[in-house]
Amino acid sequence: MNTVFSALHERLRTLFGDRKVVLAGGTRLSSRVTELHQLGARHTLVLSTDDHAPLHDSEVARWVPLGIAGGFVAVEQRRLTGLLENPSAEVRSVLDDFDPDGEALVVSTPYISTAEFAGRPVLNHRRQAWVELENKTTIDALWDELSAPRAPAVVLDLDFDALWQATVELDRGAGVVWSGDGPEINGGANFVRRVRSREEAADAFKVLARKCDFVRVMPFLEGIPVSVHGIVFPDGTAVLRPIEMVVPRRAGSARFLYAGCASYYDPPAWIRDEMRNLARRVGERLRETVDYRGTFTLDGIATEDGFLPTEINTRYGGAMVCFEDALPQLPLSLVQVALVAGHDLGVSSMEFEELLLAAADGFRAGSVGANVRAVNPTEVVERPVVFTDWSCRFAHPEEAPQATLRLRPSPLGARLEVDFHAEQVPGGRPVAALTVAAFALADQEWGTNLGPLEPAIPMGEDVLTTVELGEAVTA
Template sequence: MDHVLSALQERLGTLFGDRLVVLAGGTRLSTRAGELHQLGARHTLVLSTDDHAPLHDSGVARWVTLGIAGGFVAVEQNRLTRLLTSPNRRVRQVLEDFDPAGEALVISTPYVHTPEFAGRPVLNARRPEWVELENKTTIDALWDELSAPRAPAVVLDLDFEGLWDATLELDRGAGVVWSGDGPAINGGANFVRRVRDRQEALDAFEVLRPKCDFVRVMPFLEGIPVSVHGIVFPDGTAVLRPIEMVVPRRAGQARFLYAGCASYYDPPTRIREEMRNLARRVGERLRETVDYRGTFTLDGIATADGFLPTEINTRYGGAMTCFEDALPQLPLALVQVALVAGHDLGVSSIEFEELLVNAADDYRQGTVGANVRAVNPTETVERPIVFTEWSCRFAHPEESPHGALRLRPSPLGARLELDFFADQLPPGRPVVALTVAAFALADQEWQTAMGPLEPAVPVEDEVAAAPVVELDAVTA
């Protein structure tokens, strides 16, 4: 597929070559600046929401810290949106010094919907009709339109007794899930609660009432949370491989912990195909109805009854890093920018799909972590770890570790991060139980106070078919 890579790089070079580019917020900014440099960009201005500039080549990029890091995505994005809409005097001066003619191209975060920044076009700005599709409380109409199997659900306003009646009606014995939406940015399970009794319902209502306009109630679904990405091209939709959403449950609580994503898990073949087929139908429907372009995520649960969808996110999701790392020579985030901006990439959706799916099936990785408020470290500590089935301990010097556990400073206190070493893990199984074990070790050794966690449970045919694997046997 070298010709596909060459064609993509050539087309991206025509968009960014000899241009000034502003990266206004976002992640992996050093990587993005390097990719733009490789594509021939004249120079890049990085406006970072973080408080500290990394070491960088001043010939590649000028780095300016905005100092608006918020810890939470919603807080940081709201601050960035205000800055894009009404830049302060300092930012205007920085822009004037970098781009006095006002000709620079601007790339911002996947959430951005501001079409311009101080008169300069924001290439990846999302259209309002695309943003509206993320509403978790209205998505069931799309599943019905596409004849997609789904769990029963109702959408109600913030009326407690109505929500409680719906809970009693929909509970299949394991409780229900309340998902709130609007108007705040909603991600990372912030407005999602499991409800099994009236007290949990009251507690959930107090959280959702000041933040949300509506709540969707649906039965709790046992299984592995999974996501599949589609990328809408002018000629069709490229559909990628499933990604595990690592979402432990807080034992004895109604809350979930969103701990990131990983590509180690292989759902049963029937579920993989269900996910990919539905994602293709969703992508084509988005293209037909709202002229959608670029990446979207289709989220749901791999259950014993198959894949049951829960939501879509009409943006470049965080799990796309799994595909970036699988094919680092492809500037995937810039492909997203070009598609959203309406540029022809010179390759078909099928060629692009084959390129990325093959790479990601061969290369597995994950980005797993959680915010910690109980401790405030001043420096990063990292230790190699070993798993023995579902327990975790620090590795001995003579052992080959299965991963690394890290605690680093963060605006919220600390950030707990878990890296898996792909060549040391048995293929195909979810990593959520390993995450629970590693976080329990962090609680014990570093007093992170994550508290008791429980893993999601794979569907029954996976459990029955999976051999018992002694992870210690994998060590060298």
């Protein structure tokens, strides 16, 4: 392990050492600044989409809030792309003051496909051929190329009668899922609807027709939404562990609530193997066909019939936070930047896989939360909680809490977060039901008004009630 770490750090220093770096938007910027400083970067300019710059050493980094936070990822990224492609006079002035010779390296968010920023290279920009692979309405061709089992699906344009006919034909008794795609960034279940009636179909059509060009219709798949990450190197694809996508269903609604990700869940071993094997084949296919480099996500559902894929995201996904937390001494997001930029990292894909897989299997984490519009807090409020039966309550002073429930200000009003305490939550089981219980408590106590939610239903061997959770914690 020490040899791999040493090789990675040495090669990253050859990219960032003694260089000025511009961080244009993104998350965990404080960590990125620290990592760049440790790799020998001369100075960092942070153009932040967050209006609240953290405390920092001005000798290490200069923070400039851009004031373009949009709350929704699509809104914020559209504004950031506009700034990169056509920077204002004010932003140009800041850049020229920081980097008068125009020699700085630029690192932006995983969504950005802009190749340069005011004449400076954006190291991690995505090629257009990579972006196109995220289209949910064309991805079935890849599953067929790789002989991957998948659910039946059809792709149609915005013709309501044709969509309804496909819905009737594909419904196995639990409804279908409409997934729209088009020019907008599509993530967080924004353009995904469960359709069980003609009324739900009409409501879904009103939303998707305004934003999408095509719609994929697929039977609703019962099971746990899961994702597995692959990281494409020049010599092969490193494949990581499955991650639970925490996606409760809104009771009485066609909508889903994307509530983040967590690594506590362990699918049955045979499903884990299916996921990882398919991810390796996907990575190799991406490398062969579009010269892909870096991280991608393979998403799908862990069903009673095995893993059924639904989409890929050709970028550094939000769930990589689970791996960052498992191995904090490794600047994982900068490894991604170096790979996309074609920089030699000095380690093989298998060496990297062994390092990261072992760490993530041994350390469970998550990033679970939801945007809230009903309240507008001016400061952070948080309380320790425990889970009892199928509910969640605030912990008593003498109890060991199993999670922390937090409400903090955000551009959309508020952000509700659940931080599970890994030492109090046994690994192996999904956390969707615990998340639903915690959100119900927030609705009751803080007026967050997320409404009734239902967790994804796991396969029989995955069921763990919160009674059993409490017994596991107190045993």
